[in-house]
Amino acid sequence: AQSVTQLGSHVSVSEGALVLLRCNYSSSVPPYLFWYVQYPNQGLQLLLKYTTGATLVKGINGFEAEFKKSETSFHLTKPSAHMSDAAEYFCAVTLDNYGQNFVFGPGTRLSVLP
Amino acid sequence: DGGITQSPKYLFRKEGQNVTLSCEQNLNHDAMYWYRQDPGQGLRLIYYSQIVNDFQKGDIAEGYSVSREKKESFPLTVTSAQKNPTAFYLCASRRGEFGANVLTFGAGSRLTVL
Helix, strand or coil, X not given: CCEEECCCCEEEEECCXXXXXXXXXXXXXXXXXXXXXXXXXXXXXXXXXXXXXXXXXXXXXXXXXXXXXCCCEEEEEECCCCHHHCEEEEEEEECCCCCCCCEECCCEEEEEEC | CCCEEEECCEEEECCCCCEEEEEEECCCCCEEEEEEECCCCCEEEEEEEEECCEEEECCCCCCXXXXXXXXXXXXXXXXXXXXXXXXXXXXXXXXXXXXXXXXXXXXXEEEEEC
16 A cells, blocks of 8 residues: 655744755555645645656746655755745655545645744 | 635534535546545545546545536535544545546635534
C-alpha cells in the first residue's frame, strides 16, 4: 500500500529565506507525485506534479520539487520565502494514471516570519 | 470561469440530524470525489464516482451517502450514523481519460455538530 510522510507538521522560515518542505513516499513502483497548497478555509490548489521525464519539476509561485527515486523523496523548495507563501502544503501520490487512488500526506503548515 | 462550487460554506447541525453538502462542477469532468479533512490527518477519501450513476466507497464511507444522478453534481449526505462528523469537507473532480490525474478542488464546506 502507498503511504506519504511529511517531516514536520509546522515549519517556520523568515521572509527571504529558503523554504524546504519534506515529502517521502512508500511505493513498490514509481508513483505520480504532487504538491498542493491550501490557504485557510480554502480548497487545495495544485503547485506542481511529477509524472515522468525530468526529475526537477517547476511549479507556480516559484516553487520546485525534485523526484529522487533512490531516496523515495519529493521535497518542495523555494529559494526565497514570501509572506504570501504562508499556507498548508500537502504532498500526494497515486500509482495509476487514472488517478483513482490518491494518498495524501498529513500536511505541513508553513509560517513566514517578517 | 469553470470550477467547483460547494455549498454551504459553513453548516451547523444538531446531533441526530442528517445534512447534505452540495458539490457542483462545470468543468465537464467525469470523476468526482469527496474528502474529509481533519487537523494533522491530511485528506481521507469518503466516496468517489467515475461516471454517472456509479460510485464507490472510499476509506471512511461509514455514516455517509452520495448520489450521482448528473455529471455535474455529487452531493454528500452526512447521516446521524456518522459518530464524529465535525470536519472540513472537500469535493474534487478530475477529467476521466487516461493520464488526467490532477484533482481540482472546491473551496470546502465546514460542518460543525453542536
